[in-house]
Amino acid sequence: MRAQAGMKLLTHNLLSSHVRGVGPRGFPLRIQATEIRVSPVDFNPDFVTRMIPKMEWAALVEAAESLGHLSELPRQLEEGYEKDEDFLRKVHHVLLEVEVVEGTLQCPESGRVFPISRGIPNMLLSDEEAAS
Amino acid sequence: MEKSIFELWGHGKSPEELYSSLKSYPMEKMAPFLHSDTTYKIKIQTFNKTLTQEEKVKRIDALEFLPFEGKVNLKDPQHVFSVLEDYGLDPNHIPEKPLNIYFGRWIADGQRELIESYSVKKRHFIGNTSMDAGLSFIMANHGKVKENDIVFDPFVGTGGLLIPSAHFGAYVCGTDIDYNTIHGLGKASRKNQKWRGPDENIKANLRQYGLEKYYLDVLVADASKPSWRKGLFFDAIITDPPYGIRESTRKTGSQKEIPKGIEKCPESHIPVSFNYHLSDMFIDLLNFAAETLVLGGRLVYWLPVYTPEYMEEIIPRHPCLKLISNCEQRLSSHTARRLITMEKVKDFEDQDQYSHLLDNQFLPYKGLNSFREKYFSGVTKRIAKEEKPSQE
Numbered sequence: 251m252r253a254q255a256g257m258k259l260l261t262h263n264l265l266s267s268h269v270r271g272v273g274p275r276g277f278p279l280r281i282q283a284t285e286i287r288v289s290p291v292d293f294n295p296d297f298v299t300r301m302i303p304k305m306e307w308a309a310l311v312e313a314a315e316s317l318g319h320l321s322e323l324p325r326q327l328e329e330g331y332e333k334d335e336d337f338l339r340k341v342h343h344v345l346l347e348v349e350v351v352e353g354t355l356q357c358p359e360s361g362r363v364f365p366i367s368r369g370i371p372n373m374l375l376s377d378e379e380a381a382s
Numbered sequence: 383m384e385k386s387i388f389e390l391w392g393h394g395k396s397p398e399e400l401y402s403s404l405k406s407y408p409m410e411k412m413a414p415f416l417h418s419d420t421t422y423k424i425k426i427q428t429f430n431k432t433l434t435q436e437e438k439v440k441r442i443d444a445l446e447f448l449p450f451e452g453k454v455n456l457k458d459p460q461h462v463f464s465v466l467e468d469y470g471l472d473p474n475h476i477p478e479k480p481l482n483i484y485f486g487r488w489i490a491d492g493q494r495e496l497i498e499s500y501s502v503k504k505r506h507f508i509g510n511t512s513m514d515a516g517l518s519f520i521m522a523n524h525g526k527v528k529e530n531d532i533v534f535d536p537f538v539g540t541g542g543l544l545i546p547s548a549h550f551g552a553y554v555c556g557t558d559i560d561y562n563t564i565h566g567l568g569k570a571s572r573k574n575q576k577w578r579g580p581d582e583n584i585k586a587n588l589r590q591y592g593l594e595k596y597y598l599d600v601l602v603a604d605a606s607k608p609s610w611r612k613g614l615f616f617d618a619i620i621t622d623p624p625y626g627i628r629e630s631t632r633k634t635g636s637q638k639e640i641p642k643g644i645e646k647c648p649e650s651h652i653p654v655s656f657n658y659h660l661s662d663m664f665i666d667l668l669n670f671a672a673e674t675l676v677l678g679g680r681l682v683y684w685l686p687v688y689t690p691e692y693m694e695e696i697i698p699r700h701p702c703l704k705l706i707s708n709c710e711q712r713l714s715s716h717t718a719r720r721l722i723t724m725e726k727v728k729d730f731e732d733q734d735q736y737s738h739l740l741d742n743q744f745l746p747y748k749g750l751n752s753f754r755e756k757y758f759s760g761v762t763k764r765i766a767k768e769e770k771p772s773q774e
Contacts, residue, residue: 266612294530304614304615370601372602374559375604375634
């Protein structure tokens with residue numbers, strides 16, 4: 251049986267809770283993982299370099315740490331990272347190779363829990379729960 | 383359908399016309415492909431005539447004025463350019479000079495290689511409305527998808543539209559409101575197959591073509607209630623929203639709608655209603671694109687149209703998005719769908735999401751909501767007509 255894929259930390263860094271009333275305080279979602287998978291992905295320095303400016307760096311570090319995969323990521327982005335291959339490889343690992351297969355994502359403001367099963371987060375909210 | 387897709391750089395009815403057409407093609411558009419650290423080759427292709435090698439070389443030499451800075455590589459060039467000479471359709475009367483000459487940059491081979499290898503027939507995971515491979519590649523081209531882009535599909539279904547983008551080196555992700563489809567569960571769409579097998583999911587489709595590394599994630603989500611934090615993440619949004627015919631148009635509903643066998647998401651029991659009006663869906667889609675696309679990024683989607691009532695004003699508009707193209711594909715005698723391509727030209731501001739209310743196009747646009755009835759009304763009328771003689 252093939253191992254299941256999981257949610258990547260790159261995706262987690264873009265997700266926010268949209269429970270009514272939480273606004274920007276719905277980010278970042280707190281990860282509770284019961285099953286994690288580390289799966290190699292071809293290293294592409296150009297892609298990683300492009301993604302770094304789009305990331306909320308502190309949230310990325312926090313998420314990686316909560317999964318026990320901080321992987322020596324610095325807590326602050328340093329200048330000139332584009333040319334630092336070692337650094338880019340670490341970022342690549344954290345963004346694309348660490349996956350949450352089973353677990354939950356929790357809205358930090360409302361406490362609402364979104365399940366992750368078979369690596370797929372379920373972000374559905376009913377009309378009453380969601381922002382208008 | 384074309385055998386190959388080229389980006390046209392010039393054309394003329396004579397070599398001189400071709401050269402002057404080429405000289406007026408914008409330099410910015412040529413530059414990336416003529417760069418000194420690229421490799422290229424030029425091919426001469428003729429239709430309804432054969433040229434000797436010497437004649438071909440002469441034609442290539444005549445293009446010396448083009449500012450190619452890269453190196454020629456005949457075996458495995460990064461860029462291939464073609465001179466296409468059209469000598470008409472009559473093999474018995476081949477003109478001495480070509481009727482038309484075109485010069486273009488090769489993008490993909492239409493039917494034979496690309497589309498054949500990506501054919502839906504061979505794909506591991508399909509749904510009821512999986513798009514034909516050729517059309518999905520055209521959509522990726524309209525989206526100007528390139529390496530290292532991020533491409534998103536908010537109605538991803540079985541992920542067919544992600545494949546061409548991944549083929550072009552973009553990283554892909556999607557959402558869908560249907561839990562079973564996203565998880566690769568439930569009834570199969572293939573004849574002779576009852577349930578979906580374990581290798582039927584979106585990632586498996588990409589794995590089938592060696593494109594697994596471009597798979598980011600898919601999520602169960604309602605396109606009308608996006609869960610992204612504020613930011614410009616996507617280079618292209620390429621999607622085929624449901625029209626309400628073979629797939630229902632849905633969004634999450636109210637807990638009060640529970641009676642009458644309302645569908646609920648298997649995992650979280652969120653009710654999924656059938657009340658997503660088509661016109662609202664397109665307003666939401668355009669707002670979403672305006673908010674999350676990078677500047678210059680593209681939205682490519684299909685818009686269902688009831689042909690007798692179609693007019694250009696019905697195409698949804700948005701102050702941040704510029705309409706690039708609108709191409710029709712007929713579905714039946716009175717319905718069609720249009721491939722709409724839009725490009726983000728202005729940053730999104732909060733008031734932009736309400737622009738459709740001020741717009742007087744809102745009313746004709748609402749006609750889309752009865753698309754399902756109109757689609758079926760034609761069918762029932764035709765059936766009634768066909769049955770008439772047997773009743774007399």
